[in-house]
Amino acid sequence: MSAVLGILLGAGVFLVWWSFWAREARPATGPRRPGRLREMLVQADLDRVGPAGLVAACAAAGVLSGLLVSATSGATVLGVCSALFGAWVPVAVVRQRALTRGAAMREVWPDVVDQLRSAIRAGMSLPEALIQLQYRGPEPVRPAFARFAADYRASGQLQGALTLLKDRLADPVADNIVEALRVTREVGGTDLGRLLGTLSEFLRENARTRGELEARQSWTVNAARLAVAAPWIVLLLMTTQPAAIRAYDTPAGAAVLLGGLLVSVAAYRLMLRIGALPEPRRVLR
Secondary structure, X not given: OHHHHHHHHHHHHHHHHHHXXXXXXXXXXXXXXXXXXXXXXXXXXXXXXOHHHHHHHHHHHHHHHHHHHHHHHOOXXXXXXXXXXXXXXXHHHHHHHHHHHHHHHHHHHHHHHHHHHHHHHOOOOHHHHHHOHHHHOOHHHHXXXXXXXXXXXXXXXXXXXXXXXXXXXXXXXXXXXXXXXHHHHHHOOOOHHHHHHHHHHHHHHHHHHHHHHHHHHHHHHHHHHHHHHHHHHHHHHHOOOHHHHHHHOOHHHHHHHHHHXXXXXXXXXXXXXXXXXXXXXXXXX
């Protein structure tokens, strides 16, 4: 009992002594940037789905595909390979959706800039010019600007509404436009119409050049994807033969399948890296 009292007394004296020493204040940190999964979901217009939901979908797809292939073929190794493929499918679908939406947004941003320029030259204020895009803007951006209008009417603060708009769109071009509008609003410059006109011309030229490059390389990328998928399609067809199942359901067969899976993934990633066009980064978050 005396030992316990001594320990408690010593801890109390130490805490009193520790309270006399001032701790250094840590620098304030800015808002946390969203993770890669979260940003990809926002870019795919799936902002209501969180990263945990995507991970759960990957796990469910992997388990279901693995159990299905194992039950139909009777080979555990094929089920494992199928589970890995199935777990990758939701991420691939979300990434493809994000790329498709990004390509569609690149086509409409010049029209958005032209609408803003016309509204400002007609005498509208900057908030009014942004709000009217929910009615007159291109179809893909109307929901985002409708939510911007609701945020601005609720708070009355343009800067906060612009920040929410930028986070909601998650697009490099949107970041540039929002920051240009923010600087013009704060500084009070009179060259906003000229700036928007120059930006519109640049965006149209960039979209035209990128579209030509993507059209030229699309057949090469599709051929490479078919070359990666062809061996696995043949393998699925071979699962109808009991002899092939017995051959691959051995340690040597498992090593061949897993090695082929690693080679296929590495080749696919290398093909995407070599044939990918440079994507603009969000430097003005």
